[in-house]
Amino acid sequence: MPSEPEPATPEEPEDPGTDEPAAPPVRPDAEPMVVVDRLHVTYRVLGAETGSGSSRVRRALRRSRPRPREVHALRGVSFVLHRGEAVGVIGSNGSGKTTLLRSIAGLLPGDRGQVFTCGQPVLLGVNAALMNDLTGERNIVLGCLAMGMPPREVREKYADVVEFSGLGKFVDMPMKTYSTGMAQRLRFAIATAQTSEILMIDEALATGDARFRRRSEDRLKELRDEAATVVLVSHSLGTIEETCDRAIWLDHGRVRMDGPAPEVVAAYRGD
């Protein structure tokens, strides 16, 4: 990761009427697959004021009740993704990339604006919440069902997932007996078992040893070839330039630049 994380800065909500961008432009020559229209997402967190000095802290702790604070993660984001596009999302830590992907996947409601998708997007990496007490086999079945795969497809894909995970006979052992690398491989194998017309990838997903990383990259390439629209979040600008024809630069929850990947990457680098 090239940049240091920017801490979450709780803040007051903005005046909803200010600084609203225009509706996203739609290309007349291409089929829209995802429309994000002036999307705002705010996290609400419970926190208390702190003071300096021990007596002041004690007094404050006694009197204070948790006060909801707000983190305005997306501030009126708009764009349209079309069939056939591979789009990179770049931006410094905390700029809103993950929030944006989760919103498009339908995992996080926006508080203003709208997201329209043509079909159910798949977000690789977040859907497979595995359980330590269950065997690899049970986790594969439940993980695939949890991602919305019909039981017939789970049965069809099961052998491939086991093969790709490289777990061998460990597939019948509880996950808590796996090494970190084995668990990561299983998670990746489950997450990439599903294909979708709209595929969103968090590049951090490709983990493990060098051999598995190469296989992961090949698998991601296959999925990209099968999907109609790909969204890739990455801190690796080289990967964005190689993989994507378009890039969106998010900055403090706003679209700072949206255009051909080489131009956006150059601007982000400060060239």
Ligand SMILES: Nc1ncnc2c1ncn2[C@@H]1O[C@H](COP(=O)(O)OP(=O)(O)OP(=O)(O)O)[C@@H](O)[C@H]1O
């Ligand atoms: N669950 C949460 N609760 C409260 N605030 C959150 C939560 N998740 C993210 N945030 C805040 O929302 C903002 C956007 O976070 P997000 O994770 O979308 O950024 P990001 O660009 O994906 O960052 P990174 O590059 O570090 O992964 C940040 O200020 C972050 O602190």
